[in-house]
Amino acid sequence: MPVLSVRDLSIDYTTRKGPVHAVRDVSFELEQSETLAIIGESGSGKTTLAVGLIRLSPRGTKVTSGEILYTKKGLTTDVRTLDDDDLREYRWAEAAMVFQAALNSFNPVISIWEQFNDTARAHGMKDSRRVRDRADELLDLVHLDAKRVLPAFPHELSGGMKQRVLIALALMLEPQLVILDEPTTALDILTQRSIIDLLKQLRERLGFSMIFISHDLSIAAELADRMITMYAGRVVEEANVDDMFYRPRHPYSVGLLRAVPRVSGALGSVASIPGSPPDLMRLPKGCSYAPRCPYAIDECRAADPPLIPVDTPRHQAACIRWKHVAEVLGSNAEVPVAEKLA
Amino acid sequence: MTTAVAAKDQVRTAMDPRRYLGDAWRRPISRAVVKALLTIWVTTTLTFVLIRLMPGSPVELKIDELIQTSNGSLSYEDAKAIASGLFAINLNAPLHEQYLSFIWNLLHLDLGNSFLSSGTGVTSIIVAVLPWTLFSVGTGLLLSFGVGIGLGLLAAYRRDSLLDRVVSTGGSLISSIPNYLLALLMILFLGVQWHLVNFTSMRGAYSSGMQPGFTPAFIGDIFYHASLPITIYFLSQIGHWILSMRSATLSALEEDYVTAARARGLSDGRIRTAYVGRNAVLPLVTQLAISVGFIVGGAAVIEQIFAYQGVGLRLLAAVTQRDYPVIQGIVILTTVTVVVANLAADLLYSKLDPRIGRAGGATG
């Protein structure tokens, strides 16, 4: 039984010039203790999707269709139908979210302790001594000194410390699901490394499921079990992490993997994807990637291709040319794309 | 980005002793104190210059007047001596000594004597009227601030709703009508045309037969007499608070920490007060202090219209009677009052915002 099952989710937001289809017919499932990476560039709809999962979308955003099914102890509910009180409980107690801007995720005028206490009280933990014990325990878990951190104000902590505090806060109510939006983007390399290692450790110890949203493929390579690539609001490929990195079948995944150089190993044939992402208000007819795709044929421009199983049932791609892509990439060896194309 | 780039000054200049004032100016709390002292000094000096040094200055005018009214029995020197006493300045001393003794007297709250009721100290005149103005202005201001930020918060939360439109349009309408015109309109319609309010019974700060004291009757009477000025101060300020709070709230609502607080499942009430409201109200605290200065000045015309015996009415009377020591005294004391209010606001601000006045940055 998956923890989270998203079906045909579509999210629009309204602008002066008309509706923007930010997320289009997105479906995926997340198993217990699984880590799913959602990869995409700016404008791909990944952040809209992430906040949509806990119904925290900003003004002017509307879920136009689909279901977000959340399962706990065999009971399944659609997050879209929760009333205000249940939604408040679902947020954080069931699904906690660590934001991209961890640096700005704390109220600047109240202490870290008050923000812990606020969160606890919102979920019925009224005994502040017990909250204090729990906060100490959590901060210890993320290797921070509670005595120093709790009385501090946010501006007194470094970026890495804030990110750790936020992760500690996310685990306070032992949620089944933790959503992380660009969890390490603004951090330095060594800090980023320690956060990645910390997340791995915590996941192993506590067994929660994780969804993280990033434009950074290397974080996915580190942490993910499964991966989704998004382009122009759609899922264009879904696969386990090895298939995605070594046997991608959608030309956009191929292009993205090839666009990222590495520090270790051969450099291979690194190259950018030509062109730029489409205007979400004026999507091209057919496959929205076709204008940038080196393998596109006339048929690609006729209809938006559906997500279909390729290679294995658990590997899907929205491309009618996936067999051609497989041929171009050649052997299925565990070799990165840039080297295969070199 | 290195954090260092943010700092613009070179080390060299920081060591320069001539930069001490500059450095103090950059530190919020010392800056507030320096600013307060400077402001008082500037105003007093300005009044000294205006009264003593301008061509055809009040001192010269007074001397001429004294000679004329005495039908020549006073010599210029005698008249000058009398004027010296009236202005509490020794007019025969060199200018810098006059200035120093003026400041010295000021430090002892000696502002000279009124021209008209000789023997009455300016200080005692002001002490008799200032409390009434402070009471009415303060009440009006605090009421408008409280109600205004409440309505502004509400309007921002219900953005684009009917309530928002009514409140923000109403606020912007009422704040663009000058307060003295509001007062005239009030007299015109409530009093003269519709006979709803008996304005004549409300003149003065309290009814003539009343025994001052902390009795319910007296307090009620005070509020009765002050009700019109308070209403005007309230109405003329509330629009400003509504609009400022509305826009401050709208930007606070877009802050990441508000979204993050929602994601943590915090109750709407807690988010509205501690997360949105508190951050939105911070910049308004500084404005509160500045508006104190504005209203105290505006009180002159309001008090005249309603015949309310405050410092503004006294100032206007002094102006028509050319009672310059009183004018000077009122200008200085009002400035001191306003400066103290500003200082209080600055200190309050640094208490409310932990980012100010605390050494920043644990390392990590």
Added chain:
Amino acid sequence: MTALIELDHVSRAFATPAGAITAVDAVSLALGRGEAMCLVGESGCGKTTTGRLLTGLLRPTGGRLLYEGKDVWLTKGADLARFRRAVQLVHQDPYASLNPTRTVFQTLSAPLYRHKKANSSRQALAAVTELLKRVDLTPPENFVTKYPHQLSGGQRQRVAIARALTVDPKVIVADEAVSMVDVSIRISLLNLLLALAKEFGVTIVLITHDLAVARYFARRGRIGVMYLGRMVELADTEALVTDPAHPYSAALIAAIPEADPDITRSKTRVELRSAEIPSLLSLPPGCTFHPRCPLSEAGLCDVKIPELLAIPGAREVACHVAVRERTGARAAVTA
């Protein structure tokens, strides 16, 4: 060969409300014509300040900046203006680096007019068209009348590069010039900069926190690694990424997550003694890395500031232990 532009023990201090800090401490770096090199390091390491010192936008508080062998801060008037134009900066944020109220044509033509490279609008238009072609914004007529908000991040960055080219610079300092553009088009921007180095002999210094980008960009050049205001290692790129000599470089390379699950999950970590980065306000004595360094030796590293010394293997390194071991190793071989 004399260097085109050179930092000679350049330092830069700043006064902050909390006290004085030294953002760049005695950094030396010599660059030849047409060289494409990278400066890498974490935030607060002084790489951005170093870049601004190179462009002459900041005045050093110690040391000399030499251009064609002359001390720039001793020159005046026309010479200084000539230097200013010869060294251009490309900023990180393509959304902030172009004036929103000015069209591409206005942005590009202003320096042309100012420096007498165009005297009529016809000449200016021809020159602007040429510049746009050079930065691959084609067809140019689609771009001349555009305002920045009508362009994508990558296109804006190309306009910013074209603007730098209006004054025929000899050196371009690109400060994180690709970190804010989409992953999928970063390489093409790097290729554009590399082409400028190769075809026009422009010297390019790319400042980045991303070692993978640095490796790609400087693959035929050098990488300088900075830590807390000092250059800790300066080496040929492949030598640095395959065999870092300074323990800090080694820690960085070991810590970087890579876009390859097999490689990234099997990396061996360099364990640091402390995760805490010292504050610039109170730097540790001796080697600033010693409190975190696994190789730190008491009585040596915490006392004496290591100098950047050339050692075998196409590199310079500022580490007592690495210098001793690597030169010692060679001594052993020759013995």
Added chain:
Amino acid sequence: MTTAILARPTLGQRLAGPWHASVEFLRLLSRRPVGLAGFIGIVFFLLLAFVAPLFVPFQNDPSLVDIYQTPSAAHPLGTDFQGKDVLNQIVFGGRDILTVAILAALVSTVIAITFGSIAAIIGGRIDTTILAITDVVLTLPKLVLLIAVAAILRPTSFVFLAVILGLIQWSSLLRQIRAQVLSLKERDYVEAARSLDLGLIHIVFREILPTMRSYIAIHFIFATTDAMYAQVFIVFLGLVPVSGSNWGIMLYFAQGQGALFFRDSIWYILSPILAITLVQLSLVSFASALEDIFNPRLRGSA
């Protein structure tokens, strides 16, 4: 592509730019009824004050038989305590008051822009000094000071009055301009202009000030309303020598003659109140609409 336009890009910009900008501006304004009403109001009062007096004969003869008349065909807004036509006074009373308000706003805006920019661009001790002076002036109770200054100096010419009004109200705008220029100065594109050696004149007048155009326009309008407030304030209190006709003087006489408490004089007293209020309202609602148009952050989702 139209090479024709580009062949003379600066001219093309001058012609096409402002025209397109005005059309776009009117289009955006037309969606904001309150702002549009304000704009129409401003145009109306400008015409009333500066054009109408050219066509209407001035009537200044007292007529004791006609005092405090209610509106009639001959006197659409009734008459005053001397039997003079109120409408005629409204028509002729606008010019001085608007001129002084605009002049005062100009004085304060020019001071604020000049010294705000100097403080921000030069920085250092000059900045500290300007900032210190500004902070002090900001705290002064300006209306009290205005009363004292007016009482002692007795300004007679309206240019002098405008200068005094302008001199007391520049402080908060200066702080805002300084902050704006300070942040614009740190923008990457200004740094780029510096390293391209485009010169200080280019940086100030081409890179920094154009970005602030709308901001300055909005604050100029607000400064006009403030100046008008302060001007009517001291005129109404009788602190400036009373001469000529303006709406403030009408109010001063209305109160001084006790017209306020005379039931039939309502049109007489209400007319200047409405005129002043409507001008203020028009200015404020137009300025708010401008803020709305130029600052998308405050923009509604409509």
